[in-house]
Amino acid sequence: MSDSDFAKPVTYRGGGFKPVPVAWIGAAFLIALVIIAEIGTRTGIISALTLPRPSAVLETFAELYSSGLLWKHLFPSLSRLAVGAFLGAAVGIAVGVAIGLFSIARSALVPLVAAIFPIPKIALLPLFVIWFGIGEGSKYALIAFGTFTPTVVATYGAVDAVDRGLIRMAQSFNVPWWGIVRKIVLPGALPGILSGLRVSLAIAIILLVAAEMLGATYGIGAYILEAGSLYDLERLFAGVTILSLLGIVVSWAIGRLERRLLAWRG
Amino acid sequence: MELHVEGLSHAYGPLTVLDDINLAIRPGQILCLVGPSGCGKSTLLRMIGGLEQPDGGQVLQLSPPPTESLNPLTFIFQDFALLPWRSVAGNVALALEHHDLSAGERDGIIADVLARTRLSDFADVLPRQLSGGMKQRVAIARALAVRPAVMLMDEPLSALDAQTRELLLDDLVGLWTRTPFTAVYVTHNLDEAVRLGHSIAILSRRPGRVREVLDLDMPLEGRSLSDPKLAKARDRLWESMREEAQTADRELADV
């Protein structure tokens, strides 16, 4: 049946539910927020006690940089982060793969991991100091421990999600056990492991401040804590900004790694 | 290589899937397995290939596998089972890497099987860039690479559209005609069964039993459904399966 008077295009109703990143919107939004804060603090709508003036934070930052103190703070923090996060992630991935492969490891470790995951690692700081001393050891341990648990959970989830059909295929070609782990389980789990690392490394940065609570004279965390105890908001914000930038750098680096290692996903 | 399935039975918990299956897989011939959905065809094939253990009965190899065979019992899966992170050549290589072959020998085998499946130009392409039919040809190339004594194919064409299926069916006939291989071929599709089968075993609905084995002594090459003899064979198969399929269809709901 056709009704020649009634001819209109079919209404489109398939859009939405598909957010895509729009270039520069992120940066623009951030800059807009900073500008609002700047205007607000300058005009007095936002009192200087509530929020430091962004330009003052920038000045503090420039000072920190020109005095050479920036590197003095940044270097120990970066090395703590690198050592602690590397240890935690490496052991976490190994344990996670073991849980994904062996019944005994799974039965023994899954409840243990579930038990230690919710413990605020900061609460264990005194214990780490007793175990590893007040020096770098306890700081590495705290960051490593905090990175470990989320890495384990992400890794064994990723191993569990590897297509069993591919494993069965490899068995049907008599690929040896270790070959199956290396050529099928690990590459198949890699996407999940990398997205787990995003979370784990962010947690490592969070724990940096906690790790530097005790016996650290230099370090971004120590700098922030000192500024905080003096209510020096400009320096506090300068320190926090450095942590944010660190987070962005880490996330960008993992993005690069994903694009290189997971190019096959297209 | 000749295989005998003897008194094979299996149950998943309370669900009896296979009941006293006896079959002969004759060398150089293709045995098609047809039967209603859920009757245990895939289970039977996995047991023939040693991927699963039956509760009762056994699968016997009547002779040692030919020495040149790298992997005597070789599967071709319905979902292709290709590694998405490896190229076409890399996927074929997976089946060879753990064998004692020089790099030259390995590359020679890969080049040969890719040529036989008309994939030489796609050696470096990733699976996601291939069509379904090409993916299954990669899986066939991978299977040919290990010089199987028996090919075990579980609905290898059912993930493909009708035209691709037809082309690949011709490919399989061509491969067999050039070098006859032994195969067990599971399918839902009776047309495929009469085109490829030297014998066709019909399984009953679950618990799967061998209902009848039909021998088709016509050369594979040139078989066509317009041939009245073949059409008659297919109609007979369908008659035999119809009731089973109808009942199975009603039963599946209350598994």
Ligand SMILES: Nc1ncnc2c1ncn2[C@@H]1O[C@H](COP(=O)(O)OP(=O)(O)OP(=O)(O)O)[C@@H](O)[C@H]1O
């Ligand atoms: N690993 C398993 N555990 C429990 N039940 C299973 C398992 N594998 C198969 N089954 C059951 O056994 C029965 C036979 O399964 P199978 O896959 O062998 O049938 P099939 O004949 O290949 O079916 P289809 O034609 O749908 O491929 C089905 O009812 C299925 O649900």
Ligand SMILES: [Mg+2]
């Ligand atoms: Mg099946």
